[in-house]
Amino acid sequence: MSHPTYADVEAAAGRIAGITRTAPVVSAGPASPGGGEVFLALDFVQHSGSFKDRGAANFVAAHRADGSLPAAGVVIASGGNAGLACAWAARAQGVRATVFLxxxxxxxxxxKLRALEADVRLVGSEYAEALEASRRFAAETGALASHAYDDPYIAAGAGTLLPEILAAVPGLDTVVVAVGGGGLFTGLAVAAARHGVRVVAVEPATCRALNAAIEAGAPVDVPVDSVAADSLGARRVSEMALHWARQVRASSVLVADSAITEARQGLWDGHRLAVEHGGATALAALRSGVYRPEPGERVAVVLCGANTDPASLA
Incomplete structure (x- = not known):
């Protein structure tokens, strides 16, 4: 399958039920006077600290079910969170994980990766360099290559979040989500299309892979330079993310690093939620005003990761 479908999201939900955690959804009050109600989906409560547990659990379970998990285990390149999720999912299934960062x-x-018993390999200064090294490793060892975002199983697993949000927020109008390579965005867009929910894609202005792809009409390489680059620093968005951005006519907005930093600090000051910069990027769109909900609009903002040092928050 090249592009995941809602049937794939439903299948993923069945595979990961009882393995991943249901995301708490809490009200954050009005976006502004008369500007709709905002809810926070706390998907960083997953075992490895980010939403990526969903896709990783689905990926490993699906390959185990069809007998395609090799003795060499799985290998992945990651800015960190996908590697953590892969290592967690692999260990849960008794599978070896090698992670390139x-x-x-x-x-x-x-x-955290080493605590999950992953074989950690540090290569280069960008995700793209770690990815190339992971591909060489897979070719040499026969390990099953997972991908941080460009895989239908990964995206379908991520999409299981939206039905959980809908169960907590009946009548949800819009979901706001940060985009790196596009796995979470793709899964949410697939589910949003089924349920009639609008999707707002938020990226750092200096890591704008989806925004640039929409503008160019095809995935293109972009510079990577942002305070959130460790989790949103993909040089190129996936083809399936661009496909689903078109399908749902997603709104694509950009936020400054200063807005991301302020949103992250605001989550700590106002809610005592310690998230990483990528985890605060979606909220930065509302706090900075680049996305303004309409009166009465019910908006869910995905807080997607919390693998951060709390000491960095004042």
Whole structure:
């Protein structure tokens, strides 16, 4: 399957039921006077600290079910969160995981990977370099290559979040989500299309892979330079993300690093939620005003990751 469908999301929900955690959804009050109601979907409560547990659990379970998990285990390149999720899912299934990361990956993520018994390999300074090294490793060892975002099983697993949000927020109008390579966005867009929910895609202005793809009409390479680059720093968005952005006519907005930093601090100051910069990026769109909900609009903002050092929050 090249593009995941809602049937794939439903199948993923069946595979990961009882393995991943249901995301708590809490009200954050009005976006502004008369500007609709905002809810926060706390999907960073997953075992490895981000939404990526959903896709990783689905990926490993699906390959185990069809007998395609090799003795060499799984290998993935990641800015950190996908690697953590892959290592967690692999260990849960008794499978070996090798994780390639840029040498710039946060120390907190490297420590957690090693605690999950992953074989950690640090290569280069960008995700793209770690990805190339992981591909060589897969070719040489026969390990099953997982992808941080460009895989239908990964995207379909991520899409299981939206039905959980809908169960908590009947009449949801809009979901706002940060985009890196596009796995979470794709899964949510697939589910949103089925349920008639609008999708707002938020990216750092200096890591705009989906925004640039929409503008160019095809995935293109973009510079990667943002405070959120460790989780949203894909150089190129997936083809399936662009496909689903067109299908749902997603709104694509960009936020400054300063807005991301302020949103992250605001989550700590106002809610005592410690998230990483990528986890605060979707909320930055509302706080900075680049996305303004309409009166009465019910908006869910996905807080997607919390693998961060709390000491960095004042």
């Amino acid at each position: 840029p040498a710039t990956a946060p120390a907190v993520k490297i420590r």
